[in-house]
Structure formats: structure tokens, C-alpha cells
Amino acid sequence: MKTIAVADAFLLEEYYRACFEKFPEYELDKVLFFGDHDRTGMRITAHKIERNGPDAVEPPAELYDAIEDAEILMVHLCPVNSRVMDRAKKLKMILLNRGGTENVDLKAAAERGIVVLNNPAHNANSVTELTLGLMLSETRNLARTHVNMMQGKWIEHYSNVGHVYELAGKTIGIIGFGNIGRRVARKLTVFDCNVQVYDKYVGADHPDLEKYGCKFVDLDTLLSTSDIVTLHVRSDDLVLTREDLFKLKKGAYFINTARPHLIDNQAMWELLHSHHLAGAAFDVYMREPITPEEPYIQLDNVTLANHRGGDTVNCYSDSPAMLMKQANRYFNGEEPEFFANKKWMK
Structure with missing residues (x-):
């Protein structure tokens, strides 16, 4: 043909x-x-x-x-x-x-x-690996440490002091259990995490939930009990409203490698600025490439990647x-x- x-x-x-x-x-x-x-x-x-x-x-x-x-x-x-x-x-x-x-x-x-x-x-595996990298980078201050070390600065404490922990034993919430969400769940098994999942199109009987040791929960439960929330939804609509985001657990981390419009970015900024959230990592933005006016670059508790999700x-x-x-x-x-x-x- x-x-x-x-x-x-x-x-x-x-x-x-x-x-x-x-x-x-x-x-x-x-x-x-x-x-x-x-x-x-x-x-x-x-x-x-x-x-x-x-x-x-x-x-x-x-x-x-x-x-x-x-x-x-x-x-x-x-x-x-x-x-x-x-x-x-x-x-x-x-x-x-x-x-x-x-x-x-x-x-x-x-x-x-x-x-x-x-x-x-x-790009499912590529985005999955980046997601895990951003989790580690943000929770362990890897990007911030690198920037300071390159400037000759040896910094012992960052804004997330008290929330710098290992992934083992922590609860990871995955919103969206499609191609990428399932891969994230599978790869997290080696970190000995507790993984919980919410997906409006997937039921609690999905075979991969048991296969990867995941627990199916409602959205409110996931937001309020997860130490790290990672978003893997494909939609043209707003998925996490201001009301939803303010249910996030104090001291939690948030990862978005999906689409920028899926969350209320103003609400997310407020939660980070107030340090209600320990940190967040983003790979997608409402305006790309970002400009000096990008609100997230004003914060000291974010890791920002320039849309590297599928860049392998x-x-x-x-x-x-x-x-x-x-x-x-x-x-x-x-x-x-x-x-x-x-x-x-x-």
C-alpha cells in the first residue's frame, strides 16, 4: 500500500x-x-x-x-x-x-x-522512567543540590527538611491507570512502596491492580493519604480542581508529567508557596517554553523539567x-x- x-x-x-x-x-x-x-x-x-x-x-x-x-x-x-x-x-x-x-x-x-x-x-516507558526520576529528584533534592554544588555551595538543609525520606514504606498515589500509570505501578514494586490507584474508567477488579500489589481507592482518599501523588491522565478537561488539590496531605509531593491543564495551577502554586506541600515536580506547563514570568520558577520547592517525558x-x-x-x-x-x-x- x-x-x-x-x-x-x-x-x-x-x-x-x-x-x-x-x-x-x-x-x-x-x-x-x-x-x-x-x-x-x-x-x-x-x-x-x-x-x-x-x-x-x-x-x-x-x-x-x-x-x-x-x-x-x-x-x-x-x-x-x-x-x-x-x-x-x-x-x-x-x-x-x-x-x-x-x-x-x-x-x-x-x-x-x-x-x-x-x-x-x-513514550510510555520513557515517561514512566522520568516520573520515577522526578520523584527521587524532588524528594531527595537532587536537582537543587546539583545547582548549588556547581556554584560551590554546600547546602545541608532545604525547604523540605523533615520530609526527605526514602520511598520504601511510603504511600504513592497514582491517578490514571492506563499505559503509563500501570508501568509506574509495576516499577514502584521494587521500591517497596504502598501503591494506591484511582481511575474513573477502571474498576477495583482490574487484574493489574492485584498483579502489582495496588489498592484501588476513591479520589478523596488518594489525595488525602498519599505521600506522593503522580498524575497520568489523558483528558482535555480539568481533572483536579482547586477543591481537589486542597485535599492533598500536608507534606506530600505532587508529580505532573501528563498535561498542564489537568490541574488548577494557581491552587497548586499556593499550596507550594505556603509549603503545605513539601514539593512538586513538573514536566509540562501552560506556556511552553516557559518565560521568566512562569510562576513555578519563583518557588524553592519544585523540580522543573522542560518537557523531557518522551525525549529518548x-x-x-x-x-x-x-x-x-x-x-x-x-x-x-x-x-x-x-x-x-x-x-x-x-
Whole structure:
């Protein structure tokens, strides 16, 4: 099947070509390029698309002609709007090398009979490992210690004095028990933590809860009793309101590697500024890249990463092959693992 792929500063052309060598039944006709070659500029573009959808940024001009007789389109961050689809008379499938679907008009694809498969698992392990790293960095002051040591300062006490503890025996609350949440739970087993889980879409009978030694609780219980709360939800809506956040246990830590809009950031800032919370670590922000006006940089009890969650070589290089396997499942009459627009398909 004739395939068009669109590379970018993160998912390189060489990753596509290496993938399609393993799947000779698919013809990789062209590899186009979308966006800035600079990753910082590309992050700005991606953030704009994530906030405003597939019409926020124009795709490569050559895509409109290249797509006309293609049967499969594979992208990462490139927007795929209804205008692109209108030119794609033979298109059967869009393969999306990411979990977020903001850059593809899912309903428009369904209306045209185009299947969209996304890949939330492509960065699941990468985000999981970063989450654990941020837990350790924030609770043990690793980033703060490094900054001070590089300045020749030997600091014995930080703002979380009295709350610098080992993970063993502590209660970790995981909000969201999907691809990443389950991996976090599994990896935490080696730290001898008590893990509790809340997910509005998962019941207490989920087999992985027992498998990883997790306890299923309601949201209020999780917030009020966890020593560390980590958020792993995919939603366009506010998940933790001001009222929810003020239920967090005094002296607790909070980790967000998911999406910035999932929490009331003003309420979070107040809880950190007052030191009701011992600390927090963030990988996502309402404005990216951050500016000197970013409220969180005013605080002495946060660890900030610049959206590194999916920034590993494996995360990008392995994704196309993962998607091709799912495409094969679909074309062989099997159910693909991630069918992004299934609910709109007729």
C-alpha cells in the first residue's frame, strides 16, 4: 500500500526508512518534513497545535499533492485537517506516532471512512522512567543540590527538611491507570512502596491492580493519604480542581508529567508557596517554553523539567514499527490496540 510519511525534528526520516525496510508489503513513497528543524521551535509549534487543534498550523504545502493517491499517511506532529483529507481520495488509514490526537481531525477522518490509529505506548516507558526520576529528584533534592554544588555551595538543609525520606514504606498515589500509570505501578514494586490507584474508567477488579500489589481507592482518599501523588491522565478537561488539590496531605509531593491543564495551577502554586506541600515536580506547563514570568520558577520547592517525558531515542525510533504492527492487525481483521476514532466510525 502506498504510504506517505511526514518527519519532524523529533521523528526523523531515517526512523521511517528503517521501519519500512521491515515491512516490504507497504510502499514508502515519500517522506516529507514538517516544522522547524530546531527542537525548541518545534515544541512551540506542537504546543500551539495541542492547544488549538489541527487547523492551528498549516501542514507542509507539498502534502496536499503527495497525499492524492496515498492509502496510508503516517505522521508525528504534522497536522492532518479536513482540507488534507479532502485531497486524499484513496486514503484508508492515518498512523499517528504519538498518544495525543490533537493534530488530527478525528471526526473528519471518520466521516470519510479513514481509520486513525495512534500510539500512546510509544513514550510510555520513557515517561514512566522520568516520573520515577522526578520523584527521587524532588524528594531527595537532587536537582537543587546539583545547582548549588556547581556554584560551590554546600547546602545541608532545604525547604523540605523533615520530609526527605526514602520511598520504601511510603504511600504513592497514582491517578490514571492506563499505559503509563500501570508501568509506574509495576516499577514502584521494587521500591517497596504502598501503591494506591484511582481511575474513573477502571474498576477495583482490574487484574493489574492485584498483579502489582495496588489498592484501588476513591479520589478523596488518594489525595488525602498519599505521600506522593503522580498524575497520568489523558483528558482535555480539568481533572483536579482547586477543591481537589486542597485535599492533598500536608507534606506530600505532587508529580505532573501528563498535561498542564489537568490541574488548577494557581491552587497548586499556593499550596507550594505556603509549603503545605513539601514539593512538586513538573514536566509540562501552560506556556511552553516557559518565560521568566512562569510562576513555578519563583518557588524553592519544585523540580522543573522542560518537557523531557518522551525525549529518548527509543521513544521515537521504535514508534513507526509499533504502528505498522497495529496496521497489520487491522488489515488482517483483528482489533488494533489503539483505535483513535473508533467511536465515530460507521
